[in-house]
Amino acid sequence: AVNRYKLLKKDARTVAAQQVARLESAMCLRRRWSPENFQLFLVEHPLVRHLTHRLIWGVYSAENQLLACFRVAEDNSYSTADDDLFTLPEGDISIGIPHVLEISPTDAAAFGQLFADYELLPPFRQLDRNSYALTEAERNASELTRWTGRKCPSGRVMGLANKGWIKGTPQDAGWIGWMINPLGRWSLIMEIDEGFAVGMSPAELSAEQLLSKLWLWEGKAESYGWGSNSTQEAQFSVLDAITASELINDIEALFE
Structure with missing residues (x-):
């Protein structure tokens, strides 16, 4: 019992x-x-x-x-x-x-x-949630460069899966070099280096990942891959303020 x-x-x-x-x-x-x-x-x-x-x-x-x-x-x-x-x-x-x-x-x-x-503790940050905005230059661009070249713990990149992100399509030898945030008809592509392979345990991961590129693709997440038309870039101005704030929040959390 x-x-x-x-x-x-x-x-x-x-x-x-x-x-x-x-x-x-x-x-x-x-x-x-x-x-x-x-x-x-x-x-x-x-x-x-x-x-x-x-x-x-x-x-x-x-x-x-x-x-x-x-x-x-x-x-x-x-x-x-x-x-x-x-x-x-x-x-x-x-x-x-x-x-x-x-x-x-x-x-x-x-x-x-x-x-x-009433001493009520919210289950997640709502009123005190971090909020962000894209600059005018970022809204008119298809790539966000404010984090380019920065390194973050591999575990945090993997943890994006708990926030709705999905792993990229495995390539040769099961290697995955990007994470995708599905945004309806668009997808936020985060290209990383070193990347990781399917089935890797936490101990096998490299300690850090380098964020090499973060850009917006005009297409559904499940359609993206090396064989897709990767030139279908979209400007960040297509995203509403809440979606933009949350994607920035996700990336900022990688470096906290």
Whole structure:
């Protein structure tokens, strides 16, 4: 019985970590839920509901514009930043996790104080999330050079897989020399040197990877490879502010 309990605790921790990663991804990718699905699959879900209490939620219009922010209280009711009861507006709306770039400074300050008063610790960085912007020159370019030639730990490059990045297609002898961030019809290509091979253990990896090139490709991630038309470059101006901020956040974290 003791061993079974330990296994259940371990499984619960694993599931919780997976749910945190899923919710953070939902914020970055701007996933939306209908009010009914939000209530059923998040607020009332036995393994997720405790996470809903520690995040700020947003009501979005049919045009995906943020209309209002709210939190889920301990009794699963909705409340405002002033801790007043909040009722979802009627009409064609959806629920999502607003990114810090969407939240007004007034709401951010008010909810931040409310979370501090209730001693609520968010499962991931939301209000205090690092936010970045491309320069005008970078927006009009297809390559970001601010990190070119810098080295970072190999483990952090591999860890990008936990943030939605995928490994490049294996080449001769199973060698992989790039990571890809799928961005819909575009893909962010990060070329690295030394690279790594399929099946390599952490001990076999070189200690560091050199970031040799970071550029935007006009094509889906699964289509990219040495045999693809690698001249289909796209300017970073095609990306919205949140997507640009998150990709910079991912790269900056490699060098922290």
